[in-house]
Amino acid sequence: xxxxxxxxxxxxxxxxxxxxxxRIWRCKSDNRNIPxxxxxxxxxxxxxxxxxxxxxxxxx
Numbered sequence: 001x002x003x004x005x006x007x008x009x010x011x012x013x014x015x016x017x018x019x020x021x022x023r024i025w026r027c028k029s030d031n032r033n034i035p036x037x038x039x040x041x042x043x044x045x046x047x048x049x050x051x052x053x054x055x056x057x058x059x060x
Contacts, residue, residue, distance in 0.1 A: 004047065005050065006049070008022040010049065010050075010053070011042060013049075014041075014042060014045045014046065014049050015041060015042060017038070
């Protein structure tokens with residue numbers, strides 16, 4: 001998330017998950033981590049999502 005400047009709402013949109021689910025994955029006091037398949041999908045989709053997000057901001 002840091003590398004691509006993504007927020008929990010962005011990750012939720014990319015993965016089709018609830019924002020609270022993403023927040024739980026990020027919580028250090030909870031043992032629930034992002035599933036391996038969701039992490040792999042995020043790694044594949046994050047670069048394009050971030051690029052589109054930057055392009056949208058530049059046009060605005």
